[in-house]
Amino acid sequence: MDVxxxxxxHREDWKQLEQLVTSLNKGKKVxxxxxxxxxxxxxxxxxxxxxxxxxxxxxxxxTQYLNGLVSKAHNLLYKDQVSSFKQIxxxxxxxxIGLLLEQWKFVVAAMLxxxxxxxxxxxxxxxxxxxxxxxxxxxxxxxxxPERLGSNAGAVDSSLMSASIMTNNIQxxxxxxxxxxxxxxxxxxxxxxxxxxxGALAALFWHHDKSYDFWAYIVPHGMIELTAIFIAGGAGxxxxxxxxxxxxxxxxxxxxxQAKRSVQLLLGTIPLFIIAGxxxxxITPADISLExxxxxxxxxxxxxxxxxxxxxxxxxxxxxNSDSSxxxxxxxx
Numbered sequence: 660m661d662v663x664x665x666x667x668x669h670r671e672d673w674k675q676l677e678q679l680v681t682s683l684n685k686g687k688k689v690x691x692x693x694x695x696x697x698x699x700x701x702x703x704x705x706x707x708x709x710x711x712x713x714x715x716x717x718x719x720x721x722t723q724y725l726n727g728l729v730s731k732a733h734n735l736l737y738k739d740q741v742s743s744f745k746q747i748x749x750x751x752x753x754x755x756i757g758l759l760l761e762q763w764k765f766v767v768a769a770m771l772x773x774x775x776x777x778x779x780x781x782x783x784x785x786x787x788x789x790x791x792x793x794x795x796x797x798x799x800x801x802x803x804x805p806e807r808l809g810s811n812a813g814a815v816d817s818s819l820m821s822a823s824i825m826t827n828n829i830q831x832x833x834x835x836x837x838x839x840x841x842x843x844x845x846x847x848x849x850x851x852x853x854x855x856x857x858g859a860l861a862a863l864f865w866h867h868d869k870s871y872d873f874w875a876y877i878v879p880h881g882m883i884e885l886t887a888i889f890i891a892g893g894a895g896x897x898x899x900x901x902x903x904x905x906x907x908x909x910x911x912x913x914x915x916x917q918a919k920r921s922v923q924l925l926l927g928t929i930p931l932f933i934i935a936g937x938x939x940x941x942i943t944p945a946d947i948s949l950e951x952x953x954x955x956x957x958x959x960x961x962x963x964x965x966x967x968x969x970x971x972x973x974x975x976x977x978x979x980n981s982d983s984s985x986x987x988x989x990x991x992x
Contacts, residue, residue, distance in 0.1 A: 662716050669708050673728060676701035680731050702732045753977050755927035756970030758920060759890065762897050769835075769850055769892030773885070776854025777861070784862035794859045803860065805867035808876065828884060828932045832891035836898075836925045840914070843899020850892045875949035878956035880939035886963060887931035894921035934959075 660668075679698050709725040716722050759766065783790045792800045831849065838845030857877075864873035898921045901913040942955055 660715075662719050662721060665708075665712070665716065666721055669704070672701055672704055673708075673725070676705055676732060677728060680728075680735055683735055698732075702729070705729050705732060750923075751927065751930060752970055753973040755923070756967065757974040757978075758924050758927070759967075760971065760974065762893060762920070762924065765897045765900070766889050766893035768896055769846075769889045770885075772847055772850040772892070773854035773857075773889065776851035777858030778854075780855040780858035781862045781865075784859045785865065788863060788866050791859055791863050794855060799856070799860075803863060805864045805869045805873070808864070808869060808872050828887070828936065829929065832888055832925060832928055832932065835888065835892040836895045836921060839895035839898030839902070839917075839921060841899065842903045843896050846892055846895035846899060850888075853888065872949060875952040876943055879942055879952050879959065880935045882956055882959045883931050883938070883963065884935035887928040887935065890928050890931075891925050894924035897921055897924075 676698075679701070705725060706729050709722070709729050712719070712722040712725050780794050783794060791803075794800075795803075831853070835846050835849045838847075838849060861870070861873060864870055898914070898917045901917040902910050905913045938955065938959070942952070
């Protein structure tokens with residue numbers, strides 16, 4: 660291959676990489692999603708082309724050009740890696756919401772499985788309170804006393820309790836996610852089982868006319884906590900579904916592809932668990948009125964809704980910018 664053939668064969672890739680580098684240097688947020696993969700691919704190809712050019716066309720102008728292009732791309736890549744805060748902010752403000760919008764059906768499925776378990780146990784205990792002992796583990800069933808609800812408010816180590824709750828909830832989420840590798844069977848079990856516990860306890864407190872008090876201690880942290888668990892469960896169901904119904908691809912390929920997406924969904928729930936843990940550790944046991952606890956719950960719901968709306972708008976804007984960049988690249992060909 661002579662130098663003219665070499666340039667003709669690869670110049671379109673170099674041109675696309677140069678356009679991406681230029682756009683990023685100008686501060687345009689075009690590297691997201693598929694464009695990020697494209698950037699890495701073009702950079703790697705240009706580096707390979709530079710190695711080839713240095714070997715066979717050492718004194719040609721194309722070698723100097725490639726050396727400059729690869730250096731710019733490398734420096735920009737290194738700079739992008741260093742600015743990890745921006746990457747984290749982009750992920751939680753935009754990318755994570757995009758993943759949720761794409762996989763919302765699995766998140767809803769996780770919520771429905773939880774509700775099925777909760778409704779079933781609620782009806783069982785509502786008909787006969789003694790069913791609580793056959794439904795719940797012995798340590799939970801024997802340790803619950805509706806008449807003492809709130810009696811220990813303010814008497815706990817809030818910091819220790821918050822950390823313990825966060826750790827436990829994240830472990831539950833990780834199990835729900837990892838359950839996807841069992842074709843989603845373990846995930847389904849965990850979602851239904853957690854629903855059973857909440858439903859049975861709700862029915863027990865209902866029998867003692869303590870429903871208002873019970874939910875006041877559940878919903879402040881529960882709205883965020885359950886949302887995070889549904890997302891983690893949805894990630895597990897997504898992976899399990901793709902393993903069970905691989906379509907045109909092998910199960911190994913689907914596991915690799917869907918595990919990556921599911922891990923991103925799981926990571927996105929970590930801030931939610933942290934917030935829920937803080938509320939459950941500091942606000943739930945606090946010696947404040949039940950109405951104040953419900954107000955906290957309302958504020959968490961409003962916060963979740965605003966987070967989703969703002970994230971959706973940012974994701975739509977990022978997608979529009981990405982599409983515009985792709986169209987521009989196509990026109991330059």
